[in-house]
Amino acid sequence: MQNPAVRLAVVSASRNAGRVLGLLELTACFDAIIDGAAVTRCKPDPEGFLLAADRLRVAAESCVVVEDADVGLKAARAANMKTVHIGFPRAPTAGLSLSSTGELSQELLESLIAAETAPAKISAPPASAPAGASAAPRAAKCALRRLTRQKPLSAATMP
Numbered sequence: 001m002q003n004p005a006v007r008l009a010v011v012s013a014s015r016n017a018g019r020v021l022g023l024l025e026l027t028a029c030f031d032a033i034i035d036g037a038a039v040t041r042c043k044p045d046p047e048g049f050l051l052a053a054d055r056l057r058v059a060a061e062s063c064v065v066v067e068d069a070d071v072g073l074k075a076a077r078a079a080n081m082k083t084v085h086i087g088f089p090r091a092p093t094a095g096l097s098l099s100s101t102g103e104l105s106q107e108l109l110e111s112l113i114a115a116e117t118a119p120a121k122i123s124a125p126p127a128s129a130p131a132g133a134s135a136a137p138r139a140a141k142c143a144l145r146r147l148t149r150q151k152p153l154s155a156a157t158m159p
Helices: 017-023 047-056 070-078 106-114 141-148
Strands: 009-011 032-034 064-067 082-086 096-098
Touching: 009 047, 017 032, 032 047, 047 070, 064 070, 064 106, 070 082, 082 106
Parallel strands: 009 032, 064 082, 082 096
Antiparallel strands: none
């Protein structure tokens, strides 16, 4: 998503998330990066998501968390944020469950934010698992565009 009105954050338990994003030249895609060094409690505690909302200067209720893990969904709900689950099997507790980030759209996210209940439940187009589908989500669209123009990192360049 490359909409200046939409602010993006990464919340990761990894202590080197910022470094990895820097090596991939993706830091500029995000307005806030919260990693394991910034929090004292990991997911399912909402601390990381609440810190991200604070750094973005956005009310928690106006945030949408895109997650592939149940502990992340629990943390987002505990923070009173809307949730989108990416991957298989689908998460029935998520506000929205999609097979890939390719199904995300600004309209879907806006309808999720506009829903009055938290966690909100809205309908998404049905999707079936593509061959070889993984529960891990793809990077943000911004990240995918950047990665497709770059050479892959070798293991020696990884932290």
